[in-house]
Amino acid sequence: MLASRHAVAASSKLKMASLLQTANRKLQANIMIPDTDITIADSASSWTLAWRFARREMRGSLRRFRVFLGALLLGVAAIGTVGSVADAMRNGIANNARVLLGGDIELSSRHTPPDAEIISMAEDYGTVSRVVQMRAMLQATDQRKLVELKAVDDKWPLVGNVDIEGASSLSVALADKGVVADPSLLRSLGLEIGDEARLGDTTVRIAANLVTEPDRSISFVSFGPRVLVSKDTLAETGLQQPGSFISYKTRLTLDNPVDNAAVYSALLARTQSTHVRVRNLLDAAPGFDTFINQAEIFLVLVGLTALLIGGLGVAGAVRAWLTSRMPVIATLKCLGAPSKLIFRIYLLQVMSIAMVGVIAGVTVGAVAPLFAIDILSGYVTVPLDITLYPRPLLIAAGFGIGTSFLFALWPLAKAEEVRAAHLFRSLNDMPGGLPKPLYVGISLIAVIALSVLAFLATGNLLMTVSFIGGSILSLFLLAGLGDVMVFVLRRVPAPQIVPVRLALSAIIRPGSPVRSMVIAFGLGLSVLVAVSVSEANLNRQIDARVSEDAPAWFFIDIQPHQIDAFETIASNITGISNITKTPMLRGRVSALNGVLSSDIDAPSSAEWVLRGDRALTWSATPPKGSNIVEGTWWPDDYKGPPLVSMAKEEADEFGLVLGDTISVNVLGRNVTAKIVNFRDIEWQSFNINFLFVLSPGVLDKAPHSWIATTDAVDDAATDAVERAVTNQFSNVSAVSVKEAVRVAQRVIGLLGGAVQITALVTLVAGIAVLAGTVASTEAQRLSDSVILKVLGATRLSISIAWFLEYAFLGILAGIAAAIIGSLASYGLVAQILNIEFELDIMLVLITTLAGAGATALLGLAGAVKTLGHKPGPLLREV
Incomplete structure (x- = not known):
């Protein structure tokens, strides 16, 4: 095989020599090349002649770049897939916005429905449907379940159609106290x-299974299965x-859809000073479009990381290829x-x-949405448009080509410096050092171009700059660690065991792959x-909080006239302690320091404060567990203008200080309160926490409910208090903290799993670099x-020595x-x-x-194949 390889190389040299001799003959005769208008002197350095040489030499060379192609395909496919799936989801939401919203315009409010005047105004523009949503307890025999x-x-x-099983139509199913329930609920309750x-104060009949619900909001978290009832049954x-805590939603389909913008503006103006919020088709999936954008940015950056690591593989593969072609290059010289x-x-x-890998990666990115449907079907209730999305595919292709060019440019530039004398000295190492300034400048231009592409892909300048800066810093840090480790190992006394000594000498020798290995594998690891x-710390924190601080139950929707009886019932149950209660209602932040919320450019991490309704309470004394970090609490008998206590972290996000004002709209009434103190809140404590706590006398007379928590010494007490309270008060819903913890841990596990998958992508790219390194040292x-x-x-x-070498590299x-992962x-x-x-x-560890x-086994697997060659043929060549 070795002889045939040298025969192929010799044949290549002869063909190229023939080409050059022909070119030189034409040059001497000053003859024009057919179909061109340049002289032979020009053609010798033209792209046309270069392509003739490249095409001939490239035959049979593709297998030498398998690793290069794999790393390139991985990164391009990741970026193209993410962009295509994100665009498919955006288009699916945009094209089905009326179905998601339930109409052309939606009016929503909490606690109380919109005023009759507002409803009447909406009815003037088209057809209106009114929906009420809340949480409740459904009871079957001795089992209870929290439901939506x-x-x-x-x-x-x-708009859209509801799909049910077990009844001929929805109206038939909901008649005579019938309910349509999620099949999972029926299975859990038998x-x-x-x-x-039993639902509240009445007995209902299970009439049908709910298969699909057209206007079900997109959510990754749900505290209960869906149950549909009629307004009369409710x-x-x-x-x-x-x-x-009830949500009232009024959906409107317009008689003339062309008037959508005008009707939306009219309803928005009418409800501006009320507790009613107006949404149109542009806000059909509130919050989810933000999630899509953030997820896309994150996953695109993962793809860029894979390409970055793959770029090291490109550089290694190109350098190894050029090293093997040094005799050919010297012959040409x-x-x-x-x-x-x-x-x-x-x-x-x-x-x-590179174009072969890019085309393969783009192809994967184009067809990936077909497979994403099954994965996302449990969360996305709209059909995804399966079509080609040129923009993300073009960006992915640009990244692949740009990365290949950038990382190949350096070794290609050094190939120019191969001298004819190398052919006679049998040198087989590429020239070292920096390339010419021209190529350094071209590299900088390529970096800028890739940065522009990264910004186009993410749409977030800060994130793009942070990623580029972090990538450069990480590369230098990992390269520096690799150099430090080699420096230390060179001062270690030579081991007595021969395989260990051979492994160590291979690592510390000049040209060792330590730096590239540490960078490639180090990033993914x-x-x-x-x-x-991080995931272990979060889960440990949750488990510790649950065992030490978290209550057993949250009881919601307790009416003011029920709170004393609730406390009596709970306190009389053996094993129940630490009963905490507080009044609650919801309102939306309408202004900060007199500036309307709609005019505030909120930081992304604090948008939730202004979006939707916030839970509000009032208290004469600081809430249990509160840590006031700035300002003082109001006196117990305070009777003056409204005051408010706010969470310190969120206040800092908006630049608020003591003395600033916050306006909240509660049931249509705007209340403006002055900030007098900031609290440090531990949101992860599972206790009752409020972003805003107002002084007494402001909201006391408004319709409100109470929320309470109880601790329990064991499961028997936990079950007993839930049964006693829900049997006595049919309107009270019990939320299990254990269930909430399971939801939180499921979300953490989902996010952690997603990030771990992305880390594995970078590791796969690192494996490709490892394989390329092994191939280059064949x-x-x-x-x-x-x-x-x-x-x-x-x-x-020999195998043991090589295994130890790659094991040492993996350990480094x-x-x-x-070090880096723990610090991060x-x-x-x-x-x-x-x-x-x-x-x-x-x-x-x-x-x-x-x-x-993995490094040791993969490196050994690639290296041991050279052991099969017999010494004779190689020695005869020497």
Whole structure:
């Protein structure tokens, strides 16, 4: 095989020599090349001649770039897939906005419905349907389940279709106290169609299964399955109590859709000073479009990281290829080929092969939405448009081509410096040092172009700059760690065990792949370590809070006249303690310091404060567990103008200070209060926390309900208090903290899993770089194995030495990853989330050792194939 390889190389040299000799003959005769208008002197350095050489030499070379193609395909496919799926989701929401919204315009309010005058105004423009949503307890025999209750009128749904099983139509199913329920609810309670259950003060009949609901909001978190009832049935349940947490939604389909903007503006002006919020088709999926944008940015950056690591593979593959072609390059130089021609020949080769990987990656990105439908079907209730989305695919292709060019440029530029004398000296190492200033400048232009593409892909300048800066810093940091480790290892005494000594000498020798290995594997492992340690800290924090501080139950929608009886019932149950109660109603922030919320450019991390309704309470004394960090609390007997206490972190987001004012709209009434203190709130404590706490005398007379929590010593007490309270008060809903914790942990697990997958993507790219490194050292490995065999080494001893070499490289990358990943996790957990950080040494060791083991096995698998070559043929060549 080795002989045939050299025969192919010799054949290549002869063909290129023939081309150059022909060109030189034409040059001497000053003959024009057919179909061109340039002289041979010009053609010798032209792109046309370079392509002729490149095309001939490239035949059969594709397999040498398999690793290069794999890394490139991975990054391009990741970016193209993310962009295509995000565009498919945006188009799906835009094209089905009326279905999601339930009409052309929606009026929504909490606690109380919109005024009759507003409803009448809406009816003047078209058809109106009114829907009521709330949480309630559904009881079957001795089992209870918290459900998402939705009461609809006979016009619902205005847009789209509801799909049910077990009844001929929705109106038939909802008649005579019938309910349509999510099948999961029936399974959990052991119910079937025709069975009866208790809802509030009345008995209802399970009439049908709910298959699809057209206007179901897009959400990753739900505290209960859906139950549909009629408006008449809801009235009989007695659940509509003043101040209860109820959402009233009025949907409007316009008689003349062209008037949408005008009608929206008119309704917006009419409801500006009320507690009613108006949405149109542009806001059909509130919050979810933001989620799509943020998820797209994050995943695109993951794809860029994979491409960044893949770029190292590109550089290694190109350098290895050019090293193997040094005799050919020297031969061309001997025959008079200028440096520009050499550069163009191999640039065309590399970019042609890169186009194969880019096209393959773009193809994957184009078809990926087909497979994303099944994954997203449980969360996205709108059909995804499966079509080609040119913009993300073009951006992905641009990244692939730009990355290939940037990382290939440096070794290609050094190929110009190969001298004809190298052919006679049998040198097989590429020239070192910096390339010419021209190529450094071109590299900077390529970096700028890729930065512009990154901004186009993310649409977020700060995120783009942060990513580029972080990537450069990480590369320098990992490269520096690799150099420090080599510096230290060179001062370690030589081991007595021969395989260990051979492994160590291979690592510390000039041209060692330590730096590229630490960078490539270190990035992926760092992300994996950071994610694993952070997720472990979050779960530990949740478990600790649940066992130490969290109550057993949250009871909501307790009416003011029921709160004393509730406290009596709960306190009389053995094992129940720490009963906490507070009044609550909801309102929306209408202004900060007199500036309307709609005119405030809120930071992305605090948009939620101004979006939607916020829970409000009032108290004469600081809430339990409150830590006032600035200002003072008002006196117990305070009777003056409204005052408010606010969470410190959110206040800082908006630049608020003591003495500033906050206006909240509560049931149509604007209340402006002065900030007198800031509190440090631990949102993760699972206790009752409020962003705003007002002074007494402001909201006391408004319709409101109470929320309460109870602690329990064991499961028996937990079950007993839930049964006693919900049996006595049919309108009160009980929310299990254990269930809330499971939801929180499920979300954390979902996010952690998604980030771990992204870390694995970067690790796969690192594996590609590892494979490329092994492939690039094949000739060196072959020479080493022959020399060692001649000196008496066995295949086993050589294999052990190589295994130890790659194991050491993996350990070095693991050490770097453990340091960087742990520091990153500390910054996230302790500095950003303000949670006590605890380093799980065992978790870090398992993660890094797994990476080191993978490095050793993969490196050995690629290197041992050179052991099969016999020493004779190579020695005869020498």
